[in-house]
Amino acid sequence: MKHSKLILPVIVISQFCCTSLWFAGNGVINDLVTDFGLDDSALGHLTSAVQFGFIIGTLVFAILTIADRFSPSMVFLISALLASLLNLGVIWEANSLMxxxxxxxxxxxxxxxxxxxxxxxxxxxxEKGLGKSLGFLVGALVIGTAFPHLLKEMTGDYPWKFVLIATSLLSVVGGLMMMIMVPDGPFRKSSQKIELSAFLNIFQNxxxxxxxxxxxxxxxxxxAFWAFVPYMLSKYSLEHSKVLFNVPLLSxxxxxxxxxxxxxSGYLGQAAGTKKVAIVCLLLSSVCCVLSPLVFYSESGVVFVGFLLFWGLVVIADSPLLSTLVAQNASAEIKGTALTIVNSLGFSISIISIQLITFLMELTDSNAIYTILAAGPILGLLSLRRLKSSVSLSF
Incomplete structure (x- = not known):
């Protein structure tokens, strides 16, 4: 297929289909706890297991520079098929926690x-409009990540295993779409060798x-925010007995x-500057972290849900902007590897915050535990302030 207006929609739809696997376990966590006799802490552990697998995978992909040495569409297809099979394995009745x-x-x-x-x-x-394109792409990841919660709500009268079957089928469809309809792009520069030093060299910039x-x-x-949204909603309902939430739908x-x-944010970054919009988003999400304990005291379920909806918007809006800046500051020959490395380290950090929240939940019933998440966006703001304005391009 020649470069056309269909390329971006196909990539976006494929990404949505395949990333629905990410929180498939979270979408049916209550059923997993009941059917397999798991502890309540299983939510944090199962979420961290996916994150840890992603980290190891990205390290392997980065060290072997797989995305730069082989056709990305083929890599995408093979990964989608294997991930769908593993996701389907969760429905096996003899599963244990391990x-x-x-x-x-x-x-x-x-x-x-x-x-x-x-x-x-x-x-x-x-190359032009990269920030806007990644806005659509990360948006697909977000909706794909949230989709198992909607599936759970839509299939309430069906066995929970339907959620796993549906997300696995979506992944197969997404992988096939990418392979058939998205050939190697015109700006791709293939790397012919394994760059074992790439992991360290890119950070010299x-x-x-x-x-x-x-x-x-x-x-x-x-x-950490995404993983504990259902828990926040459930806990608020328990603390305010008159409020009853539809947790899967609201999640x-x-x-x-x-x-x-x-x-x-992709469009705003194009108009106002990628760096500026990313900074605003980080600032707003850090404020949400700090204010979160106060909102739990509100007697209005509308106020509480409205706050979480706003937090859900600003917590992710900076992601395509930051990914754009990462891609723009990596050389073309190792751009795929650079994106993979940054993803790997980012998800390593997410495991720490998820496990820390899980640990604090076992120590205390306080709603103040989510304030520790503010440390991330605050440190992100400090780092972006050191970025020269000349590299904060608009696309």
Missing amino acids: SLLSLRFFTGFFLAGIYPVGMKLATDYY RSFRSVSFGYFGHMWELY FLIIGLGGLACVL
């Missing part, structure tokens, strides 16, 4: 061949370091509407 953790770990491993590779494909097609650390601060907050909306925020 087998569930293993299945979610390896699902995360092959997601490393989906999310960053999808971004790599976008950079191979779009000061501007690359600044945007990477901005991204790391963003990741400290993002997945989908709070996380999923962030996809629209990504698209909007």
Whole structure:
């Protein structure tokens, strides 16, 4: 297929289909706890297993420079097929906690061949308008991540296993679409060798370091917030007995509407400057972290949900902007590897914040535990301030 207006929609739809695997376990976590006799802490552990698998996967993909040495569409397809099989394995009735953790770990491993590779494909097609393109792409990730919660709500009268089957089928469809309809892009520069030094060399660039650390601060907050949205809603309902939430539907909306925020931030970045808009988003999300304990005291469920909806918008809106800056400050030959490395380190940081929140939940019932997430966006702001204005380009 020649470069056409269909390329970006296909990449976006494929990314949505495949990233629906990410929180498939979270969407049915209550059923997993009941059917397999798991502890309440399983939410944090299963989420971290996916994140850890993604980290190891991205490290392997980065060290072997897979996304730069082989056709990204083929890498995407193979990863999508393998991830779908592993995701489907969760429905096996003889699963234990260890087998569930293993299945979610390896699902995360092959997601490393989906999310960053999808971004790599976008950079191979779009030099102009990259920020806007990545806005759509990260938006697809967000909606895909939230989709299992909606599936759970839509299939309430069906067995929970339907959510796993549906997301696995979506992943197969997404992988096939990418392989058939998205060939190598016109701006792709193939690397013919393994660059074992790439992992360290890319951070010698000061501007690359600044945007990477901005991204790391963003990741400290993002997945911890997403993972515990259902818990926040459930806890508020318990503390305010007159308020009864539809947790799966609201979880989908709070996380999923962030996809629209990504698209909007892509356009705003093009108009006002990528760096400026990213800084505003980081600032707003840090304020949400700090104010979160106060909102739990509100007697109005509308105020509480409205706050979480706003938090869900600003917590992700900076992601495509930071990814754009990462891509713009990496050389073309290792752009896919650079994106993969930054993703790997970012998700490593997300595991720490998720496990820290899980640990604090076992120590205290206080709603103040989410204030520690503010450390990430604050450090991200400090890092971006060191970025020279000349590299904060508009596209």
